[in-house]
Amino acid sequence: MFYREAGQFKTSYEADQSLFPIRQDRIGLAVILLVAFIVIPLTANDFFLTSIMIPFLVFSLAAIGLNVLTGFAGQLSLGSGAFMGVGAYAAYKLTSIFPDVNVIFLVLVSGVFSAGVGAIFGLPSLRIKGLYLAVTTLAAQFFLEWCFIRIPWLYNYNASGAIEIPKREMFGVTISGAEATPIARYFVVLVITVLIAGLIANVMRGRIGRSWMMIRDMDIAAELMGIRPLQTKLLAFAVSSYICGVAGAMMVFFWLNAAEPSSYSITLSFQILFMVILGGLGSIAGSFMGAAFIWILPVFLKFVPGAIGIEIGAETVEHLTFMIVGALIIFFLIVEPHGFARLWQIGKQKLRVWPFPY
Amino acid sequence: MNAIISNNELPQDDFAVEREDLLRVDNVSLSFGGVKAITNISFDIKKGEIRAIIGPNGAGKTSMLNVINGFYHPQEGTITWQGKVRRKMKPYEAASQGIARTFQNVALFKGMTTLDNIMSGRSLKMRKNFFLQMAWIGPARTEEIEHRKKVEEIIDFLEIEAIRKTPVGRLPYGLQKRVELGRALAMEPDLLLLDEPMAGMNLEEKEDMSRFILDVNQEFGTTIALIEHDMGVVMDLSDRVVVLDYGKKIADGAPGDVQASQAVIDAYLGVSH
Numbered sequence: 001m002f003y004r005e006a007g008q009f010k011t012s013y014e015a016d017q018s019l020f021p022i023r024q025d026r027i028g029l030a031v032i033l034l035v036a037f038i039v040i041p042l043t044a045n046d047f048f049l050t051s052i053m054i055p056f057l058v059f060s061l062a063a064i065g066l067n068v069l070t071g072f073a074g075q076l077s078l079g080s081g082a083f084m085g086v087g088a089y090a091a092y093k094l095t096s097i098f099p100d101v102n103v104i105f106l107v108l109v110s111g112v113f114s115a116g117v118g119a120i121f122g123l124p125s126l127r128i129k130g131l132y133l134a135v136t137t138l139a140a141q142f143f144l145e146w147c148f149i150r151i152p153w154l155y156n157y158n159a160s161g162a163i164e165i166p167k168r169e170m171f172g173v174t175i176s177g178a179e180a181t182p183i184a185r186y187f188v189v190l191v192i193t194v195l196i197a198g199l200i201a202n203v204m205r206g207r208i209g210r211s212w213m214m215i216r217d218m219d220i221a222a223e224l225m226g227i228r229p230l231q232t233k234l235l236a237f238a239v240s241s242y243i244c245g246v247a248g249a250m251m252v253f254f255w256l257n258a259a260e261p262s263s264y265s266i267t268l269s270f271q272i273l274f275m276v277i278l279g280g281l282g283s284i285a286g287s288f289m290g291a292a293f294i295w296i297l298p299v300f301l302k303f304v305p306g307a308i309g310i311e312i313g314a315e316t317v318e319h320l321t322f323m324i325v326g327a328l329i330i331f332f333l334i335v336e337p338h339g340f341a342r343l344w345q346i347g348k349q350k351l352r353v354w355p356f357p358y
Numbered sequence: 359m360n361a362i363i364s365n366n367e368l369p370q371d372d373f374a375v376e377r378e379d380l381l382r383v384d385n386v387s388l389s390f391g392g393v394k395a396i397t398n399i400s401f402d403i404k405k406g407e408i409r410a411i412i413g414p415n416g417a418g419k420t421s422m423l424n425v426i427n428g429f430y431h432p433q434e435g436t437i438t439w440q441g442k443v444r445r446k447m448k449p450y451e452a453a454s455q456g457i458a459r460t461f462q463n464v465a466l467f468k469g470m471t472t473l474d475n476i477m478s479g480r481s482l483k484m485r486k487n488f489f490l491q492m493a494w495i496g497p498a499r500t501e502e503i504e505h506r507k508k509v510e511e512i513i514d515f516l517e518i519e520a521i522r523k524t525p526v527g528r529l530p531y532g533l534q535k536r537v538e539l540g541r542a543l544a545m546e547p548d549l550l551l552l553d554e555p556m557a558g559m560n561l562e563e564k565e566d567m568s569r570f571i572l573d574v575n576q577e578f579g580t581t582i583a584l585i586e587h588d589m590g591v592v593m594d595l596s597d598r599v600v601v602l603d604y605g606k607k608i609a610d611g612a613p614g615d616v617q618a619s620q621a622v623i624d625a626y627l628g629v630s631h
Contacts, residue, residue, distance in 0.1 A: 013506040014499070202494040206502055207484040209491075210470070214478050217467035224427060225545065226453035226482035235488070282469065 074216025084248025118241020280341025479544025
């Protein structure tokens with residue numbers, strides 16, 4: 001009844017090809033952006049920002065990155081954690097070498113290093129497909145982790161072996177380092193995430209996005225339509241790694257303040273992969289939903305027993321959270337193997353005909 | 359049906375004289391290990407004709423198409439494309455030279471809509487770079503819209519307006535075949551290779567498809583190489599027919615001549631020994 005596009009006619013191809021062709025979707029997006037940019041900064045406390053919103057946005061961006069590669073271009077990867085690490089270490093080195101350069105600029109540049117590394121590890125994808133490719137990206141994960149531990153130059157010969165983010169300012173506001181306020185960090189992360197999500201959505205509706213999906217759906221036919229497999233796959237690896245790299249750099253600069261090699265371990269890769277699978281392969285909105293499910297739900301679950309007055313130990317809560325989230329993952333994958341993005345689509349389809357069943 | 363009849367009444371004998379070769383295959387042999395798929399085959403495809411390649415199962419028809427569009431590289435023989443002897447090439451190079459193709463078992467991009475599938479045929483004609491596309495500004499946007507117009511013409515031509523936004527995986531088989539034809543047409547090819555475009559279709563769908571093939575040939579002037587098992591269709595549509603059996607050429611000529619050839623009858627019906 002409320003969600004119906006009847007009467008919304010398009011008179012140009014341009015209007016038909018817009019990102020949100022349905023008016024209700026545009027209103028929905030405007031509301032979400034309004035909440036993200038105005039309501040949350042005005043109302044949220046520091047805990048909500050640092051423990052929920054900032055990591056959620058960082059993980060969403062990383063999930064978008066992996067989704068470009070796995071969801072859109074169909075190349076399974078288990079190296080996203082390491083590519084995030086490349087971004088983080090590159091940004092750290094850059095800001096050590098050029099302390100006066102704006103740190104946001106450096107974070108965005110650090111993705112370029114990650115893209116280069118990603119493209120190199122994407123080379124086997126011309127010959128290897130599916131699970132076997134996943135194993136070669138696993139090699140990338142272990143090799144890069146080894147680099148983070150064994151090359152002291154990367155962490156400026158710090159005795160602890162970790163990178164600690166120095167204080168950096170922009171327009172007189174501290175945005176990184178321990179003294180930066182959550183609100184400043186939140187805005188930086190929000191702007192970068194929204195910007196990259198929008199740009200990637202544009203890529204996906206154009207020729208290059210289509211060429212990735214062609215390779216994913218039927219590589220032989222794609223080649224016959226004039227798609228060069230190597231270039232297309234490497235571009236997907238590079239773009240995906242760039243986004244993961246920026247997410248990794250944001251993770252340490254605007255959220256954790258310090259990072260060890262273990263921060264970018266295989267666990268992180270799996271976490272991102274679960275977000276992508278659960279959110280929906282090949283969907284940008286799904287990446288946000290997947291990140292919300294994997295990151296925000298456990299945080300909330302931890303507060304449920306306390307909120308309803310049940311006294312149980314913190315450790316028990318932790319274990320319970322694991323079990324509940326695990327069970328929910330299985331449940332959702334059985335209900336809808338194509339993830340939240342598809343559930344959301346089905347829901348919208350139902351809304352269109354509501355209150356009638358069909 | 360008028361079109362089909364008049365097509366048959368073309369002066370068949372003049373055909374080979376009047377038109378120049380688009381593609382020549384000379385003494386091509388292809389084998390996989392010990393299996394000889396194609397043995398010493400030569401034929402030509404003239405500009406603007408509908409050339410049928412027929413033969414019993416396993417005769418090497420699809421292998422021949424795969425040789426033409428660069429999937430297989432023949433061990434012997436040469437392929438001359440538009441007057442130039444072609445070196446060993448990759449499928450995407452063949453595509454950029456104007457060879458398009460449909461597949462025996464539909465090879466559409468299942469996760470994409472009809473519109474996107476046909477748009478994908480325009481990939482080679484679109485040039486705007488990644489950064490322009492990312493920003494969706496100026497030239498990149500204009501380019502998308504320009505090509506969308508072309509694609510809409512094809513959608514219009516194939517009468518598939520209603521399924522424009524439907525993911526192709528959900529379409530019935532006959533429509534998928536039609537979308538696949540549309541995708542090949544979007545490349546605006548010089549040579550269109552159709553691998554069993556009518557396999558598994560009912561009579562009406564076959565008639566529709568025949569009509570589209572003739573229209574493509576006559577309106578766009580596209581040269582068509584057609585593999586098909588339905589002899590009625592082959593005889594009605596094609597200008598010339600080449601017959602393969604066990605990887606060898608056993609007949610070549612106008613549909614009527616081929617039909618009367620003893621070697622062809624033997625290949626299809628078998629011979630008593």
